[in-house]
Structure formats: C-alpha cells, structure tokens
Amino acid sequence: MVAKRPISLPITNELDIVKARQEVRSYAQSLGFSLVDQTRVTTAVSELVRNIVKYAVKGTLDLEMTEKGARKGLRIVCRDEGPGIPDIELAMKEGYTTGKGLGYGLPGAKRLVDQFEIWSEVGKGTRVTIIKWQ
Amino acid sequence: MERIPIVKIGEILLVSIQTDLHDQAALGLQRDLLEKIQNTSARGVLIDISVIDIVDSFLGRVLSDTASMAGIMNATVVVVGIQPSVAITLVELGLELKRIHTALNVERGLALLQQKIGGIERVPVGAVEGPGSRPERRVNQNGR
Numbered sequence: 372m373v374a375k376r377p378i379s380l381p382i383t384n385e386l387d388i389v390k391a392r393q394e395v396r397s398y399a400q401s402l403g404f405s406l407v408d409q410t411r412v413t414t415a416v417s418e419l420v421r422n423i424v425k426y427a428v429k430g431t432l433d434l435e436m437t438e439k440g441a442r443k444g445l446r447i448v449c450r451d452e453g454p455g456i457p458d459i460e461l462a463m464k465e466g467y468t469t470g471k472g473l474g475y476g477l478p479g480a481k482r483l484v485d486q487f488e489i490w491s492e493v494g495k496g497t498r499v500t501i502i503k504w505q
Numbered sequence: 506m507e508r509i510p511i512v513k514i515g516e517i518l519l520v521s522i523q524t525d526l527h528d529q530a531a532l533g534l535q536r537d538l539l540e541k542i543q544n545t546s547a548r549g550v551l552i553d554i555s556v557i558d559i560v561d562s563f564l565g566r567v568l569s570d571t572a573s574m575a576g577i578m579n580a581t582v583v584v585v586g587i588q589p590s591v592a593i594t595l596v597e598l599g600l601e602l603k604r605i606h607t608a609l610n611v612e613r614g615l616a617l618l619q620q621k622i623g624g625i626e627r628v629p630v631g632a633v634e635g636p637g638s639r640p641e642r643r644v645n646q647n648g649r
Contacts, residue, residue: 385527385528385529386527388527388528389525389526389527392525392559393525396558396559406590407589407590407593407594409590410558410559410590410591410593410594411593411594411597413558413559414559414560414561414594414598417559417561417563418561418562418598421528421561421563465599476562478599479562479597479598479599479600482597482598482599483594483597483598
C-alpha cells in the first residue's frame with residue numbers, strides 16, 4: 372500500500388464536524404480498517420471536534436498514518452487554542468461535562484480508540500492525540 | 506438549511522434520514538417533527554436511520570430527547586435501521602438509547618408502532634362513537 376499523506380483540517384464551525392467525520396472515515400478506509408473500527412474512530416473524532424467548536428471556537432485536526440512493525444495505525448491530533456480544561460481528571464470522569472449535559476465526550480472517545488493522550492492548559496488550549504490500530 | 510422531509514401516512518409520521526446530519530439539521534428535524542405531531546395529531550413517528558453510518562453522542566441525545574418530547578405529546582417514536590457498527594459504537598460510547606424504541610427495519614418498526622398506538626387498520630372506519638366503542642385506543646398505552 373502506498374503510504375498515505377498526512378491531512379490537516381481547520382475546524383471553525385459545526386459543518387467542519389461533518390467534514391472531519393468524512394475525512395477520518397475515508398482515511399481509515401484507505402488504511403484497510405474494518406467497518407466497525409472506521410465507525411469507532413470516526414465517532415471518537417466527532418466527539419473531540421465538537422468540543423473544539425463548542426468550547427474553543429477554532430482548532431485543527433491532523434490525520435496521519437503510523438506504523439508499528441507490520442501494523443498500520445491512524446494517528447489523530449485534535450488541537451485548539453481555546454480556554455483549556457482546568458481539571459482533566461474530572462473531565463475524564465463518566466458523565467462529567469461543563470457544557471449542556473452532553474457527557475461521554477472524552478471518556479467515550481477514549482473507549483473507542485487504542486491510545487488516548489490529553490494535554491491541556493488553562494488559557495493556552497487543549498490537545499488530544501489518539502491512535503487506532505488496524 | 507436543508508430540511509428532512511416528513512411524510513404522513515395515517516396516524517404515523519415517516520422520516521428517512523438520508524445524509525450525515527450536522528448538529529443544527531438534527532435539531533431542526535426535532536423541531537419540525539414536534540410541530541408536525543401537533544399539526545397532524547400523529548400518534549406515531551418512525552425514524553429510519555439505515556443509511557446513517559455514524560451516531561455520536563450528540564445525535565444519540567437528539568434522538569433520545571425527540572422520543573421523550575414526542576412522548577409528552579402522546580406520540581410514540583420508533584427508530585429503525587441501526588447498522589451493526591453503529592450499535593457497537595453506541596454501546597461502547599456509553600449511549601445505549603434505553604429510552605427509545607427501536608426495530609430492525611421499517612416493516613418491523615411499523616408493526617411495533619401499530620401495536621403501540623392501536624394501528625389505523627384496527628380502528629374500524631365509521632365506528633360508532635360512544636362509551637366503550639374504541640377499546641383499542643384505551644389499552645396498551647405503555648403507562649403514558
């Protein structure tokens with residue numbers, strides 16, 4: 372398989388959530404992901420990108436192929452320069468949300484992928500990195 | 506903004522979602538459905554999502570809320586056509602959509618609705634109005 376080029380998408384409004392879902396699905400598809408894994412990673416990104424639109428207004432979504440031996444993976448970075456998350460531990464708890472009662476965002480997204488890493492600093496922004504292995 | 510067509514057949518409203526919905530479109534559909542329930546006195550709503558390949562927490566919540574809201578307006582909502590990969594993802598995400606009725610496909614969804622609302626076929630046309638003349642309407646209200 373030809374190595375996939377990285378893709379970078381600006382996230383500025385809720386229509387970009389739909390666009391992000393389409394890009395992630397087709398990227399995962401081209402890496403040979405199963406239908407269920409395509410759906411898992413696409414749903415995780417939908418949750419993460421919505422957080423950007425909801426809390427930070429704008430940010431970026433980066434997709435790239437990663438490899439571990441013969442195994443291919445999809446590495447996704449979701450970043451913004453928004454208000455940041457004051458208490459990450461609390462935000463990662465089930466059902467906790469500062470928005471309109473849409474919990475599940477972060478912990479739900481984490482369950483759908485293989486690796487999940489979050490960095491956030493108040494006043495600086497948030498960066499979530501996820502990897503889904505094929 | 507694109508609007509999703511709502512078709513009325515008897516006492517049932519049929520909606521088939523054909524594209525990946527952005528958030529405002531999902532909320533628009535919810536509003537349109539509730540208005541249509543009021544305007545047409547529909548008792549059942551069938552939402553077909555068989556071509557939808559992703560349901561995230563937002564859309565899951567909108568579907569759940571719509572079912573609750575329609576319930577308050579005495580209309581039953583049945584969501585049909587959930588794909589296996591969507592069902593798997595929903596449960597892993599923690600959204601089990603426990604508050605909504607689901608059926609495998611449109612046919613079974615219609616049968617479920619008929620059963621829940623005492624379908625049109627079972628109400629004789631021109632039935633004599635009076636005490637006890639429409640027992641089907643009084644039973645099986647599922648506690649509502």
